[in-house]
Amino acid sequence: MSRNANLTPLPGSCAACAVRPFALFRVIPQARVGEIARIRSGVRLVRAGDAILDSIFTMYAGWAFSWTATPDGRRQVLDFHLPGDLVERSEDAAEVEALTDSSFCILSRERLCAFMGRDPGLAMSYVDGLTRDRARMRERLTSLGRRDAAGRVAHLLLELHGRLLRRGGADARGAAVPLKQAHLADALGLSVEHANRALAALRKDGVATLNKGRLEIMDRTALEDLAGWAGLPPPESLAPQTLAG
Amino acid sequence: MSRNANLTPLPGSCAACAVRPFALFRVIPQARVGEIARIRSGVRLVRAGDAILDSIFTMYAGWAFSWTATPDGRRQVLDFHLPGDLVERSEDAAEVEALTDSSFCILSRERLCAFMGRDPGLAMSYVDGLTRDRARMRERLTSLGRRDAAGRVAHLLLELHGRLLRRGGADARGAAVPLKQAHLADALGLSVEHANRALAALRKDGVATLNKGRLEIMDRTALEDLAGWAGLPPPESLAPQTLAG
DNA sequence: CGTCCTGTTGACGATGTTCAAGGGGGGTGG
DNA sequence: CCACCCCCCTTGAACATCGTCAACAGGACG
Missing domain, CATH: 2.60.120.10 (Jelly Rolls)
Known part of the structure; x- marks a missing residue:
């Protein structure tokens, strides 16, 4: 080349x-x-x-x-x-x-x-x-x-996807995302190995993949759930305890 | 009152x-x-x-x-x-x-x-x-x-002390800092208990205390070392490994 | 064909969280 | 004045998450 x-x-x-x-x-x-x-x-x-x-x-x-x-x-x-x-x-x-x-x-x-x-x-x-x-x-x-490791990865992927969408650099299913796992890790305060494991979990569960410079979103709902803390208590549940005003 | x-x-x-x-x-x-x-x-x-x-x-x-x-x-x-x-x-x-x-x-x-x-x-x-x-x-x-818990606490205390110093709300030895431990914890991504332990370590080592709305800095050098990652390798040592350009 | 970079996986230890319990001080109400 | 309560701080022990270390695989490139 x-x-x-x-x-x-x-x-x-x-x-x-x-x-x-x-x-x-x-x-x-x-x-x-x-x-x-x-x-x-x-x-x-x-x-x-x-x-x-x-x-x-x-x-x-x-x-x-x-x-x-x-x-x-x-x-x-x-x-x-x-x-x-x-x-x-x-x-x-x-x-x-x-x-x-x-x-x-x-x-x-x-x-x-x-x-x-x-x-x-x-x-x-x-x-x-x-x-x-x-x-x-x-x-x-x-x-x-x-957020835990999976949530951090999910959130960052969604952030980038949203930013790309707004400038026409993505469609709903994915986008060109040239990050290495080391970039993810260093942005999210994780070790490369742990970022890899979080990404592997996303792939295994059919949620999203990041591969060869391309992000593919297979299940956006699941990805959002991860980023927004999966398994939430119902919204009408208790208010934050710490620092209660 | x-x-x-x-x-x-x-x-x-x-x-x-x-x-x-x-x-x-x-x-x-x-x-x-x-x-x-x-x-x-x-x-x-x-x-x-x-x-x-x-x-x-x-x-x-x-x-x-x-x-x-x-x-x-x-x-x-x-x-x-x-x-x-x-x-x-x-x-x-x-x-x-x-x-x-x-x-x-x-x-x-x-x-x-x-x-x-x-x-x-x-x-x-x-x-x-x-x-x-x-x-x-x-x-x-x-x-x-x-940063680990001690470093996060040290860094935040130094940041607040610096901001207060600039507006005349502090002297070199300390300042009025009305934070509860829960505020520290929630700002630093720690549990209240762990923030407490980090603060206890600072107190035990004679570095700084945060008590009754007052920050006291006993050993600024030690506090800066903690915030800047204590036990640094000499500055001329190896460059970052990950993402090496 | 060998090397470097990136990704991947396993084992183990460190750091931090959760759960549980208790203490101290300042308010409030009896 | 005392009893009680609530908020905040503190400590211990069990547990989870994540980092570190080590090893290896595949692809690009020279």
């Missing part, structure tokens, strides 16, 4: 950008797309596994992820970045790495800020992204805090 | 607001404080344990926290809200509850948005808060994913 076979180039103009309907600039009407041209400071194509050093960019093709290393040499994956996502790399905090061969559009923070100062709609779109990020982090926190 | 002994009223004017230097409106110079008066839509005093239903507000006195219930009747505490923090309650997602008797200043989202549209500095301040929130959620995620 050629070294560049999977590298998807970006279109020359934002007007032709396939991910713009799902991205920061979705609020700029097609007629005004010319105005944002100067916010783009460049494009970049990177290979799977490459570190990404640009400080603010929009994913165009491929997946990336943010992570931090723990002093004992393990990783915590903080978030996955899909086409259309705005990614900000804060100098000191997290690393960003291409998960697959990827291409993205680098922005000038200075010019973006200036434009947002003049266009409240764009600023709102930016804020919207931050708010969504925070909400997703909160959901993950709940996963790591209160 | 009177039913209102701990309810701290707010000053009538933002000009006299004690938390403004640490809050959203810190960017508005004293001379222009009059302009933001109309963004305030009211104040509220609530008792410990009360649910807070207002959709956007700035904590003035006391602590609050956001949480979600799991279908099996447990809680995940998502974040703690300290004086000066801007809190947004999203209808469907998380509940917000007063942790102590608290008072806060309710904002009008509509007028806040309008003002931010005219004042990019205020918009930046708002964005700054969202970015900080996200960073804090990421740190918590790392805690729940990769």
